[in-house]
Amino acid sequence: MKAIAVYHNKGGVGKTTLTVNLAAAFSRKGYRVLLIDLDSQANSTYAAGLIRFQDEADDDIKENYVYQVIRERNSYFIQDVVRQSQFTDPPFDVIPSHIDLMQHEFELKEIGVSYTRLANKLQKDADAYDLVVIDTPPSLNLFAQIALIAADYLLIPSDLKPFANEGLRNVREFVENANDLREQIKKKPLEVLGVVPSKINTAYKFVERILPKMEMAVTERYGFPVLQSRIFERRDLSAAIERMVEVGELDIPDPQSIFDYKPNSQSAEEFEALTQEIMQLIELEEAA
Numbered sequence: 153m154k155a156i157a158v159y160h161n162k163g164g165v166g167k168t169t170l171t172v173n174l175a176a177a178f179s180r181k182g183y184r185v186l187l188i189d190l191d192s193q194a195n196s197t198y199a200a201g202l203i204r205f206q207d208e209a210d211d212d213i214k215e216n217y218v219y220q221v222i223r224e225r226n227s228y229f230i231q232d233v234v235r236q237s238q239f240t241d242p243p244f245d246v247i248p249s250h251i252d253l254m255q256h257e258f259e260l261k262e263i264g265v266s267y268t269r270l271a272n273k274l275q276k277d278a279d280a281y282d283l284v285v286i287d288t289p290p291s292l293n294l295f296a297q298i299a300l301i302a303a304d305y306l307l308i309p310s311d312l313k314p315f316a317n318e319g320l321r322n323v324r325e326f327v328e329n330a331n332d333l334r335e336q337i338k339k340k341p342l343e344v345l346g347v348v349p350s351k352i353n354t355a356y357k358f359v360e361r362i363l364p365k366m367e368m369a370v371t372e373r374y375g376f377p378v379l380q381s382r383i384f385e386r387r388d389l390s391a392a393i394e395r396m397v398e399v400g401e402l403d404i405p406d407p408q409s410i411f412d413y414k415p416n417s418q419s420a421e422e423f424e425a426l427t428q429e430i431m432q433l434i435e436l437e438e439a440a
């Protein structure tokens with residue numbers, strides 16, 4: 153089992169889009185995939201098609217999601233909490249999040265919750281999955297910290313704009329803090345795979361002249377490698393997640409992966425290339 157956290161403390165850079173489409177890509181290649189949503193916005197829970205209720209009274213997530221996994225030592229193990237996504241075929245497993253997660257941060261800190269509980273529970277289930285991808289909040293909070301302790305690898309999506317770049321200093325510091333904790337539990341330091349250029353402008357001149365300089369600056373100034381694959385800003389990618397279907401009188405959300413929504417699109421190609429690059433970087437063997 154290899155676990156990849158997708159993190160940047162800058163919001164809106166495409167973390168969730170990247171996480172759910174990577175989970176789909178790996179699942180379609182035959183790997184056993186688990187997606188963990190550690191963001192209280194629950195956007196990847198939504199993309200995975202798990203928010204099927206219209207009314208709060210029918211909320212079937214609140215009592216059984218990532219919060220309980222983190223809080224409880226002797227119950228709420230991974231297999232007790234996972235659901236199956238509707239996002240692609242074959243489906244992958246998901247540990248959902250919930251909007252209430254944010255409210256629990258203070259309480260979890262006050263009871264001195266173990267930062268390593270998620271990591272430990274994953275370890276118990278290491279044979280059940282080939283790959284775990286973790287979506288994180290755009291913040292330096294407890295849940296992001298827990299993600300960086302549970303993961304083996306880190307991907308940092310970034311639109312390479314000035315604030316996203318400046319935020320990389322925080323990411324570096326945050327990774328160093330996580331590594332201090334990892335050392336205490338004798339876990340190897342987090343392996344930073346690098347920055348994934350994300351939501352990138354497709355204008356020819358920009359891509360030819362400016363983008364390479366921006367990518368170089370990330371490595372020179374902030375010391376992070378930059379992946380070769382780029383995810384460009386394309387309408388298909390957001391439309392796939394925002395997809396709706398009509399059921400009777402109602403429009404029901406029915407998000408799809410880019411591979412299901414438009415398999416021959418440029419976005420699908422870009423995600424395929426990124427998936428291949430990640431497989432090489434983490435030395436993932438062919439799926440059984």
Ligand SMILES: Nc1ncnc2c1ncn2[C@@H]1O[C@H](COP(=O)(O)OP(=O)(O)OP(=O)(O)O)[C@@H](O)[C@H]1O
Binds near residue numbers: 163169170391393
């Ligand atoms: N490559 C892309 N092309 C077009 N739109 C994109 C792309 N990536 C993300 N988006 C859109 O940008 C918005 C933010 O993306 P996303 O939710 O993936 O970012 P995020 O980093 O997870 O945000 P947050 O920090 O709030 O969790 C969404 O509306 C999404 O559909």
Ligand SMILES: [Mg+2]
Binds near residue numbers: 167168193195287288
């Ligand atoms: Mg997100």
